[in-house]
Amino acid sequence: MKNSILQQVKQYKGLFIAAPILMIASGLLETMIPLMTTHIVDDGIQQNNISEVLRWGGFMLIFAVSALICALIGNVYSAKASSGLAANLRDALFVRVQKFSFANLDKYGVSSLVTRQTTDVTNIQTAAQTVLTQFFKTPVAVVYSLILTIQLNGKLSLVLMIGVVIIGVLLTLIIVKSIKMYRQVYVDYDKLNQRVQENVTGIRVVKSFAREKKECDGFDESAETVRRGFVKVERLLALNNPIMMLALEFCFVGIAWIGAQFISVGDMTTGDLTGFITYAFQIMSYMAMLVLSFVQLAASFASIRRVQEILNDEPTIKDPENPVSEMNDGAIAFEHVSFRYGEGNGKNVLEDVDLTIRSGEMVGIVGATGSSKTSLINLISRLYDVKEGKVIVGGHDVREYSADALTQNIAVVLQKNVLFSGTIRENLEWGKSNATEEDFAAAARLACADGFIAEKEAGLDSVIEQGGANLSGGQRQRLCLARALIKKPAILILDDALSALDTATESKIRTSLREDMPEMTKLIITQRVGSVQEADRILVLDKGRVSGFDTHENLLKTCAVYRELCAAAEGREAAS
Ligand SMILES: Nc1ncnc2c1ncn2[C@@H]1O[C@H](COP(=O)(O)OP(=O)(O)OP(=O)(O)O)[C@@H](O)[C@H]1O
Ligand SMILES: [Mg+2]
Structure with missing residues (x-):
């Protein structure tokens, strides 16, 4: 899989291998320590031999320090590896x-x-850290401890093993149950995030509709569901400890009783028994750690799946093998x-649309709300692909162009305009990165934005806040138009993009577009039927079908839908 999560591990391969090895080493070293206690007790204390105590004590110190160093480096490597993985994942997700x-x-x-780029990636990072530090170390340490106890006393280790198996089964049950619960909690958590x-x-909007109270109540409910879910899982996981303690007590009583007889x-020696009991302790605590890491890993499964889903999802629109990079003219045909x-x-939101638009033509597009005006123009710039038929622009099917060729030659000012934080100049440069002062001036003049830009103290370098919050709706629309015009496109599409302007300004813009950019095909979607009367032709859409495509005069004669739209518009004007 080219884009799998594993792919993102590659860069940190060394760390991902070294960290568990170091952790396993620290586990093995730790496991040896009780063995030395047995020597200290048997050969040193019981024989009253201080030099033996010191000798084994010295070994013990060396092993303990080595174990600590291994664990320390192992932890640092794990942290580096897992945060590196998280960084790579965020990058890969963002790019995708x-x-x-x-x-x-x-x-x-x-x-x-x-959520996928933030919470989910963090979950994966935490899980990776746990896996690297605990997942390999603990099973190895448990098995090794068991082998050592067999060496100390085979029969007694049998008692211990029975205890380990019983605890193992109980803990597995808890794990399985809690994983199921976690899954549900994460589904609820998602809803909360949303x-x-x-x-x-x-x-x-929430504030302007005074919905705060309602929204708060809804939020409380979601938060409460998540809280209840977490409490339920934690309650189950809390069972871990009492079960462990109970099993431990039973094991110890058994071991001490049988051990004493040996x-x-x-x-058996007293030292062996001391060592044995220490091992029993160690094994149980390792198992408890293993359970927690299991649960954490399971909790991250949902996140892994969700991140993987994005990484595997191919963009539905891709460049063809040998894309056309030049557009001859601004002619458009729907077949x-x-x-x-x-x-x-x-x-279908568009049904059997068949029409041709000449290069340089000015076309008004009208129709009731929801009649698929936006859907229609989205196909020209290939924001979506058609399901049937063909959209031909400048002599080629839009699917034959490179994405660059389409964005270079077709400028769309969308219904929902977005400006970015930065200066006016920077925003206009989105249209043309190497724009000259003349380009800026010409685009601003065409979009009737020159006036208010000049009034600003810093002119083109005035700062726009995020989303253009410090501009009026009409100023925002004019800047978006200037941003589209600056690239001198073959086709300009305005999707209700002049709606915030007064009719005089709107008409001035339309006139200068017609006179100064005669080569450019202009598609103007509007709710104000009156404002496109002088367009070369008007396309009337009705429930996703073309109901008429002609001049204003002809449509008045032939198209009932158009007559209705005009009558409604006149009614509105008369009323106001
Ligand atoms: N992203 C989308 N996903 C699914 N359905 C959509 C999407 N966008 C629009 N639609 C549906 O397509 C139909 C046409 O919508 P479209 O936005 O093209 O209408 P419109 O003529 O531009 O309306 P308006 O004048 O309100 O902008 C509607 O029924 C709408 O619900
Ligand atoms: Mg629309």
Whole structure:
């Protein structure tokens, strides 16, 4: 898999191998220590031999320090490896999302994409850290401890093993149950995240509708569900300790009782028994650690799956093998085009659209809200692909162009304008990175933005806040238009992009577009039917079908839908 999570581990391969090896070494070294206690007790204390005590004590110190150093380096390596993995994952996700088409983005939604790039990656990082430090070390240490206890006393180790198996089974049951519970908690957690995202992004709307109380109540409920879920899992996991303690007590009583008998008949030394009990302790504590790391790993499975899903998802729109990079002119043709959103067999939002637009023509596009005006123009700049038929621009199917060629030659000012934080100049440079002063001036003049830019103290270098919050709606629209015009596109599409302007300014812009950019094909979607009357032709859409495509005068005669739209517009004007 080219884009798997494992791919992102590659860069830190060395650390990912070295860390568990060091941790295993520290576990083995730690495990040897009780063996030395047996010598200290048997050969030193019981024989009253101080030099033996010191000798074995010295060994013990060396082993303990070595174990500590291994664990220390192992932990540092694990931290480096897991945070490196997280950084790579965030990068890979970000790059992938940038490549996504509109259809890909529709599928996930913004908040889910944000959660995947933040919370989910953090979960994976934590799990990676735990796996590297605990997952390999603890089983090896448990097995090695058991082998050493067999050497100390085979029969007694049997008692210990029975204890280990019983605890193992009980803990496995807990793990399995808690993994299931965790899965549910993470589903709820996701919903909570989504709520936060949606509300904080739309906080102004929430406030203007005085929905705060309702939203808070809804949030409380989600937060409470998540809390209950976590408490339930934690309660189950808390059972770990009492079970461990109980099993430990039983084991110790058994070991001490049987051990004492062995000592009395001379089959075992006191030192061996001390060592044995220490091992029993060590084994149990390792097992407890193993359980926790299991649970953490399981909790991250959902995150792994969600991140993997993004990494594996191919952008639905890609450049063809030998893309066309030049666009001859701004002619547009739709050949029996049908289109619907998403996969599957949903309802078509465009049905058998068949039309041609000459290069340089000014076309008004009108139709009731939801009549698929935006959907239609989205196909021209290939934000989505058609389901049936063909969209031909400048003599080629849009699917034959490189994405660059399309963005260079087709400028769209969307219904929802977005400006970015930075200066006005920087925002206009999105349209053309090497724009000259003349380019800026010409674009600003065409978009009627020169006036208010000049009024600003810093002119082109005035700062725009995020989303253009410090500009008026009309100023924002004019800057977006200037940003589109600066690249001198073959086709300009305005999707209700002049709606915030007064009719006089709007008409001035339309006139200068027509007179100064005669070569450029201009598609103007508008709710104000009156404002496109002088367009070369007007396209009337009705429920995803073309209901008329002609001049204003002809449409008045032939198209009932158009007459209705005009009548409604006149009614509005008369009322105001
Ligand atoms: N991203 C999307 N995913 C699914 N359905 C969509 C999406 N965008 C639009 N639609 C649906 O497609 C249909 C046409 O929508 P479209 O936005 O093209 O209408 P419109 O004519 O531009 O309306 P308006 O005048 O309100 O902007 C609507 O029924 C809408 O629900
Ligand atoms: Mg629209």
